[in-house]
Amino acid sequence: MNVKHTQVTIYSMVGAISSEQAVRGAIQTHSKRVWRFGLALSGASDVADDLLQSTCLRALERHHQVTSHDRLDSWLMTICRSIWLNEVRARSVRKAQALSVTPEAELISPEADSETNIFAAEVFTQVMHLPEAQRETVMLVFVEGYSYREAAAMLDVPIGTIMSRLSNARQKLKTVMQLSAADAVRRSGK
Amino acid sequence: MKFSDETLIAYLEGTVDDDQATAIEHAVEDDPELEARLMALDPFAPMVQAVFEKVPAEAPKVELPEPQPVESSQSSGGPWRLMAVAASVAVVAVSATFWTTRPEPLGWAQQAAIYQSLYVPDTIASLDNSEQALKMQFDLAEAELGRSLNRETLEALPGMELKRAQVLSFNGKPLVQVVFADEQGQPFAFCIIRQGEGAPSKDVNLAELSGLATATWSEGGYGYMLIGSNPQTPLEGQLDILTASFAS
Known part of the structure; x- marks a missing residue:
């Protein structure tokens, strides 16, 4: 098969890619990220499932609003958050009694040695126990790689707020890191 | 104002004083380069990312309605770059x-x-x-x-x-x-x-x-x-x- 030829053909079809097709492509490409963001917001994987599904349907309904195809990932994240805040949060919080986030340790894939796993589970738990504002900021910047100013635009807060949320989160995550560093020293000393 | 890598790392580790932290946060507002340096120096980001990028392990399922027929005259959003x-x-x-x-x-x-x-x-x-x-x-x-x-x-x-x-x-x-x-x-x-x-x-x-x-x-x-x-x-x-x- 001539791969180059196939790709050139796709390129020549650029003009025919509709906003709906672009949104469908983005949903497929970014579904993991949106789900993960939904998990960070809600703290529960079943709510993350629902948030992802609602986000995708909402995005498809609104594909006409899409004018540029290059920031569809942040657009999906913003829709997900808005559905969480406006439609799901009150219900979920009532249900879960003040959002006592239950870290779902089974989400951490069993691989590598058990010490690595224990560390990963600790980091996961610490992040999920951060206050919601810090948690969503950590997810967007640390995990999804958005810049401070992109995260500020998505969360509609000043850059300074993003930075101070991250600073507060780092202070809480520091404990885990120090423990793991101490662990590493201890292990290498064996 | 120019900040050294040492200062930025100290900021990220939470060991600079409040005045300096405020100065850095203020400077980042107008300085994408400083922002990029800070982000690259942040030791927490790769650690957290390594844990969360494996979640979820499988691509989640999404059920979407069937595609609508493609309209012939889309791209009304102006000339795309x-x-x-x-x-x-x-x-x-x-x-x-x-x-x-x-x-x-x-x-x-x-x-x-x-x-x-x-x-x-x-x-x-x-x-x-x-x-x-x-x-x-x-x-x-x-x-x-x-x-x-x-x-x-x-x-x-x-x-x-x-x-x-x-x-x-x-x-x-x-x-x-x-x-x-x-x-x-x-x-x-x-x-x-x-x-x-x-x-x-x-x-x-x-x-x-x-x-x-x-x-x-x-x-x-x-x-x-x-x-x-x-x-x-x-x-x-x-x-x-x-x-x-x-x-x-």
Whole structure:
């Protein structure tokens, strides 16, 4: 098969890619990220499932609003958050009694040695126990790689707020890191 | 105000005083370069990312209604920038080609090659490569990367006409693509990504990626890549000049 030829053909079809097709492509490409963001917001994987599904349907309904195809990932994240805040949060919080986030340790894939796993589970738990504002900021910047100013635009807060949320989160995550560093020293000393 | 890496690391570790923390946060508002430096120095981000990027392990299921018939006269949103369209097509192509068969994330070089493989002579034929346009592009790209792009060397590459430098991003790291037209008008690209201090150096590796001849190497915290227009494009001449010019 001539791969180059196939790709050139796709390129020549650029003009025919509709906003709906672009949104469908983005949903497929970014579904993991949106789900993960939904998990960070809600703290529960079943709510993350629902948030992802609602986000995708909402995005498809609104594909006409899409004018540029290059920031569809942040657009999906913003829709997900808005559905969480406006439609799901009150219900979920009532249900879960003040959002006592239950870290779902089974989400951490069993691989590598058990010490690595224990560390990963600790980091996961610490992040999920951060206050919601810090948690969503950590997810967007640390995990999804958005810049401070992109995260500020998505969360509609000043850059300074993003930075101070991250600073507060780092202070809480520091404990885990120090423990793991101490662990590493201890292990290498064996 | 200029902040040293030591100061920025101290900020990230929470060991600077409040005044200095405020000064840094204030400075970042108008200084994307400082922002990029801070993000690259942050020891917490890779740690948290490594844990969360594996969640969820499987692609979650989404149920979507059947596609509507394509309207013939869309794109009313004004003239799309070629790059934006090409990038989104790359996303579609990547998802179509790799989503089901390739669960592990692609490296920056593979992604860059996929993107470059969408280029045809028409992509670059009409680019505005006036002095004014290039200067603006290079200033922006150098600020994002935090290093010089040695524009004089790039302009003097034998048989190559400099067409454009554009800022892209890979996993939050600034990635600059400099594109040229060769004597036949075929696209040729030189890419640089900032990998951060302490990134391992790697010797030149020649490979065919996405049907294109490529050469990649890493040195001094940056990754470099040359991409030809077909699997046989000779890269040696440019490679010698660029590895020497970008040696740290």
